[in-house]
Amino acid sequence: MATLLRKVWESVSNRSCSTSDSPTHRPTLPTASSATSLGPLFDEIPVDILVRIVSLVGPKDAVKLSCVSRGWRFLVSDNRLWIYFLQNHHHDPWDSVFFSELNLRSDTESAKASRRQLKDAIHTVLFDMNVPAVCAVNQATLALYAAKRTSGIVVNIGFQVTSVVPILHGKVMRKVGVEVIGLGALKLTGFLRELMQQNNVNFESLYTVRTLKENLCYVAADYKTELSKDTQASLEVPAEGRFTLSKERFQTGEILFQPRIAGV
Numbered sequence: 001m002a003t004l005l006r007k008v009w010e011s012v013s014n015r016s017c018s019t020s021d022s023p024t025h026r027p028t029l030p031t032a033s034s035a036t037s038l039g040p041l042f043d044e045i046p047v048d049i050l051v052r053i054v055s056l057v058g059p060k061d062a063v064k065l066s067c068v069s070r071g072w073r074f075l076v077s078d079n080r081l082w083i084y085f086l087q088n089h090h091h092d093p094w095d096s097v098f099f100s101e102l103n104l105r106s107d108t109e110s111a112k113a114s115r116r117q118l119k120d121a122i123h124t125v126l127f128d129m130n131v132p133a134v135c136a137v138n139q140a141t142l143a144l145y146a147a148k149r150t151s152g153i154v155v156n157i158g159f160q161v162t163s164v165v166p167i168l169h170g171k172v173m174r175k176v177g178v179e180v181i182g183l184g185a186l187k188l189t190g191f192l193r194e195l196m197q198q199n200n201v202n203f204e205s206l207y208t209v210r211t212l213k214e215n216l217c218y219v220a221a222d223y224k225t226e227l228s229k230d231t232q233a234s235l236e237v238p239a240e241g242r243f244t245l246s247k248e249r250f251q252t253g254e255i256l257f258q259p260r261i262a263g264v
Contacts, residue, residue: 051081059085140165160184188252189213191262195248208240220250
């Protein structure tokens with residue numbers, strides 16, 4: 001990259017010598033203060049050219065440049081540069097920088113959609129709403145903080161997938177292993193519906209099934225022992241009536257541990 005910058009600087013220097021009599025003014029970085037100086041080799045290069053050069057090296061190297069000096073940090077903080085990265089770097093290395101600590105690197109359609117939504121949201125906040133900074137934190141880490149802990153294993157049951165995330169001192173331990181299972185709340189609701197239909201429990205809508213799942217279902221500590229117990233319980237669902245469930249209460253959640261029960 002340094003070689004590239006030197007070549008461009010030489011080109012600009014030659015151009016400036018040949019057009020020294022021209023009244024045309026080219027914008028440059030302020031050099032009166034050392035706080036915004038990039039060094040004697042680069043201070044004469046127009047800002048727009050420097051931004052174009054940095055855009056070629058990619059977001060990873062751009063971030064590294066910001067650590068060199070205040071001058072480079074000033075240049076790398078140019079909104080035009082990051083708008084370009086957000087709009088044009090759809091794959092690595094930009095995603096590897098942007099999403100390294102934000103979510104699970106899963107290739108499922110829902111994960112891809114989540115990454116796109118997050119990227120669009122942060123783009124809007126930073127460049128349309130002019131918010132100076134955004135902090136995006138892994139939701140598993142926040143869940144652990146909510147439990148007043150910084151280390152543990154978080155089981156996050158999402159709408160379509162369930163993730164098991166080990167966290168140590170607030171850091172997601174990706175090298176240890178983050179498991180993503182293709183079973184989520186939607187699958188649990190669907191399985192409970194099947195069980196209710198098999199047991200001739202009539203209901204009007206999927207909303208009723210979800211309400212029963214959220215209020216009556218649980219995870220058995222010992223599945224085989226639970227099968228021999230009386231686990232019957234009832235719930236009154238507004239505008240639907242009273243429903244009674246028995247083994248369905250713990251069989252629903254058991255598919256997270258024994259997917260074969262649901263034929264998965």
